[in-house]
Amino acid sequence: MSEPTRIPAPEGVAPAAQYSHVVTGAGRFVAVSGQVALDGEGRLVGDGDAAAQARQVFENLRRCLAAAGADFGDVVKLTYFVTDMAHMPAIRAARAAHIPDDRLPAATAVQVAGLVRPEFLMEVEAFAVVAG
Numbered sequence: 526m527s528e529p530t531r532i533p534a535p536e537g538v539a540p541a542a543q544y545s546h547v548v549t550g551a552g553r554f555v556a557v558s559g560q561v562a563l564d565g566e567g568r569l570v571g572d573g574d575a576a577a578q579a580r581q582v583f584e585n586l587r588r589c590l591a592a593a594g595a596d597f598g599d600v601v602k603l604t605y606f607v608t609d610m611a612h613m614p615a616i617r618a619a620r621a622a623h624i625p626d627d628r629l630p631a632a633t634a635v636q637v638a639g640l641v642r643p644e645f646l647m648e649v650e651a652f653a654v655v656a657g
Contacts, residue, residue: 527551527656529601531628543617544632548601550654555593559606559648560585561640575612575646579619582649587623590653597623599653605634606648616647 529550534540562570562578563585571577590596605616613634624630630651640648 528598529630529654531630533629541629543629544603545629546631548631550601550656552599552654552656555590555595555599555651555653555655557586557589557593557651557653559604559650560589561642561645561648569644571646572644573646575615576618578646579612579615580622582616582647583619583623586649586651590651593653593655595653595655598628599655600624600630600651601654602631602633602652604650605632606637606640606650607634608637608639608646610634610636612646616649 527550529548531545532547532549533545535546538546560582562581564570564581570581587597590599603620605613607613607616640646
């Protein structure tokens with residue numbers, strides 16, 4: 526399988542610190558809806574704890590990707606919705622447990638006034654391209 530091509534800094538664009546500016550590839554497109562910190566039984570993981578919520582969110586993303594025959598190596602774009610930008614270090618740490626720095630996808634982080642339930646601190650969606 527060929528992997529997506531990552532371009533962290535196209536000519537004339539400031540280098541990206543925690544993401545790639547461009548990711549491209551050929552294959553089957555996979556869209557994973559925004560994931561929140563619920564376990565398999567629908568219980569909140571990490572009430573008030575951004576690190577615990579981020580770990581659960583990335584575990585949910587991993588499981589969703591696997592269900593589609595994909596993994597984090599296929600991810601070309603992550604979108605982070607956070608209730609406070611102070612949660613980004615916890616998200617980056619959880620992401621680092623699944624995606625090495627040399628394989629960072631394109632990314633967008635947006636601070637929002639709230640999510641579907643007030644106890645959710647973040648929601649993360651993923652787009653992947655699976656070769657073949």
